[in-house]
């Protein structure tokens with residue numbers, strides 16, 4: 001979006017200049033043509049084959065001077081507009097890089113299998129976002145095989161979320177009750193929080209709903225131990241049922257943020273329960289790509305300029321470290337202290353008998369006879385004693 005705005009700004013500058021020039025250029029040309037015409041008329045009165053007289057000189061000299069002045073001014077203005085137009089070109093080059101595909105030597109999405117995977121990821125993204133009709137259309141057009149059991153959890157979660165946004169607790173409560181055991185196993189406070197919101201709703205209903213609120217409090221029984229403090233607060237708020245909670249020490253219970261929080265908690269717990277990531281994998285990939293690509297493009301340019309592009313040949317390795325920020329760190333990585341390379345599936349980290357860890361490639365290089373000497377402690381052990389570490 002920023003790129004579009006950047007280019008648009010340059011285009012606006014050109015159009016502004018162009019309008020300015022066009023406005024006075026037309027007028028100037030007309031005046032010039034008129035003056036040339038009058039000079040022509042004047043000259044036509046002269047006797048044929050005669051020499052220019054003083055009067056003619058008097059008319060011609062300022063006229064020529066003026067023509068020269070105007071044409072040079074217009075040509076300067078034209079040059080200026082040309083530089084603005086080329087600025088637009090540069091802004092487009094800067095903001096829209098179209099040769100990203102060069103960053104990947106493999107044809108990433110060319111095989112039908114990969115294309116299908118990509119379409120499935122896109123389809124899952126739409127299902128997550130609740131754009132069911134678009135997901136359905138994509139499934140048809142890309143001839144995807146998305147079984148109902150894949151779609152149903154997304155549809156259900158979206159319906160419940162939609163209801164929560166409209167402050168309807170029942171669908172979420174029903175879901176939480178059905179999945180109570182699994183939710184408890186992952187220490188979720190979802191069900192308690194849903195009951196809490198319902199209880200607050202009843203309290204804000206005033207004295208008329210006092211009885212109902214008291215009866216509803218029974219729902220808190222299973223949570224009495226874990227949420228004792230919060231329950232005390234809720235019971236305390238009953239004291240103000242007559243006057244309303246707005247100007248009492250319990251006013252925080254009415255904070256609208258509670259409703260935003262419950263949507264987040266529900267999404268997190270439901271995704272964890274279904275074994276899904278909270279964020280859409282497609283969103284994560286794209287945002288990671290947006291962060292990483294500029295740095296990768298820069299390094300590729302530098303490599304090409306210095307003609308050392310052959311350095312970057314490892315397909316599962318990046319030529320530079322790209323920091324995607326704390327939010328995008330999902331698992332530990334291990335860089336071999338000997339070869340200074342990040343470990344991979346084919347070159348995993350190995351733990352020697354002494355406890356020190358190095359990569360498998362280093363281990364193979366350090367073997368002499370049937371022994372390997374730890375480069376750190378340096379205890380000797382056999383290569384067979386080394387165990388692969390899984391991160």
Ligand SMILES: [Zn+2]
Pocket residue numbers: 352354355356374375376377378379
């Ligand atoms: Zn050691």
